[in-house]
Amino acid sequence: GENVEQHPSTLSVQEGDSAVIKCTYSDSASNYFPWYKQELGKRPQLIIDIRSNVGEKKDQRIAVTLNKTAKHFSLHITETQPEDSAVYFCAARMLPNQAGTALIFGKGTTLSVSS
Amino acid sequence: GAVVSQHPSRVICKSGTSVKIECRSLDFQATTMFWYRQFPKQSLMLMATSNEGSKATYEQGVEKDKFLINHASLTLSTLTVTSAHPEDSSFYICSARDGRGTKNIQYFGAGTRLSVL
Numbered sequence: 001g002e003n004v005e006q007h008p009s010t011l012s013v014q015e016g017d018s019a020v021i022k023c024t025y026s027d028s029a030s031n032y033f034p035w036y037k038q039e040l041g042k043r044p045q046l047i048i049d050i051r052s053n054v055g056e057k058k059d060q061r062i063a064v065t066l067n068k069t070a071k072h073f074s075l076h077i078t079e080t081q082p083e084d085s086a087v088y089f090c091a092a093r094m095l096p097n098q099a100g101t102a103l104i105f106g107k108g109t110t111l112s113v114s115s
Numbered sequence: 116g117a118v119v120s121q122h123p124s125r126v127i128c129k130s131g132t133s134v135k136i137e138c139r140s141l142d143f144q145a146t147t148m149f150w151y152r153q154f155p156k157q158s159l160m161l162m163a164t165s166n167e168g169s170k171a172t173y174e175q176g177v178e179k180d181k182f183l184i185n186h187a188s189l190t191l192s193t194l195t196v197t198s199a200h201p202e203d204s205s206f207y208i209c210s211a212r213d214g215r216g217t218k219n220i221q222y223f224g225a226g227t228r229l230s231v232l
Contacts, residue, residue, distance in 0.1 A: 107158045
């Protein structure tokens with residue numbers, strides 16, 4: 001089955017700096033890679049996702065890159081703000097035909113942005 | 116956007132009792148829902164895949180007789196923790212996939228914090 005590794009486990013940055021979180025996956029059949037943000041005591045919220053036919057996707061201050069050959073993908077947050085502080089999870093899954101295939105998550109990265 | 120509702124949000128129970136958690140997709144049909152367990156400051160660990168009208172698929176190490184899953188309709192899946200013990204105390208969270216159109220986005224419920232005394 002799929003195995004997702006995520007690094008670093010904790011990341012502290014100053015407001016305005018960039019933050020990068022990296023993930024690797026094991027199953028070459030995986031083709032969908034979402035990133036979730038989870039604030040303390042709340043549900044994970046999808047912030048951005050990327051599919052295997054795309055190498056990069058950007059949404060305002062957030063971008064994700066994918067290298068299928070190396071089986072790794074990264075989350076980039078620019079101009080970080082204190083409200084970006086949360087736990088970020090990467091995940092991987094096969095889709096769309098595998099309807100019953102769940103997301104497999106990395107262990108999470110606790111991002112702290114200090115002002 | 117799509118919403119997944121999960122109840123209750125918090126349960127405190129005595130050891131030996133059973134607890135039922137409901138997960139509903141509010142504005143889309145979900146033939147498949149997923150149940151995860153999350154320990155403090157840890158990741159979401161997949162417990163089982165709930166399939167409408169058929170048996171759930173459990174991950175290795177998850178006791179199916181301990182964690183009963185029922186997916187009786189296209190919008191409701193339930194997880195019952197039977198004969199709960201303190202080691203079952205955890206944060207349980209469900210999710211459902213909105214497969215309409217090209218979305219394929221997985222939405223999460225708000226989670227249920229179970230505390231077994």
